[in-house]
Amino acid sequence: MDVTSWIKSLAMFKVDSKYEDLDEIDYYLEQRDAELFDSQWMEAHNNFTAIIESMNNEAVKRQLEELQSLAQEQFYKTIIKQTGHSDLAAYLSDDIYLIVGYLTIGHSNDFVLAMKMGYEHGEFPKVGGI
Structure with missing residues (x-):
């Protein structure tokens, strides 16, 4: 599946009913902020940022940013x-x-691939054994 198709598929994402409970959401967010998940996320983010900063084509960077922002x-x-x-x-x-x-x-x-696969299976990224 290409990137554009993957982005379109996200419109069909359904949040698990357990997250109707605000306590479940708060617990999930606390786990994401814990060192185990947060350090992996930040490492992936920092690596991506370094790759983008090394690119010389500003037009490509701008197109990438637009696509990312649209999906986000x-x-x-x-x-x-x-x-x-x-x-x-x-x-x-x-x-x-x-x-x-x-x-x-x-x-x-x-780490990013694992997050992607989770979303494709209708799940939030796994954190702290949840």
Whole structure:
């Protein structure tokens, strides 16, 4: 599946009903902020940023940013519509921004791939054994 098709498929994402409980959302977000998940996410983000900064083609960078932002905004709206929880929507849409970036530039990262596969199976990224 190409990047554009993958982004379109995100519009069909359904949040697990357990996240109707605000305590479940808060617990999930706390786990994401824990060192285990956060350090892997930040490493993937920093690696991606370094790759982008090394690119010389500003037009390509701009197109990439536009695609990432479009996907991020779309997914934010999808999550906020289902949960009403802006923090959860922000965290998850940041994941999408990162995933789309890696997919578009054709670089691989195991952590990002695991997040992508989770979303494809209708799940949030796994954290702390949840």
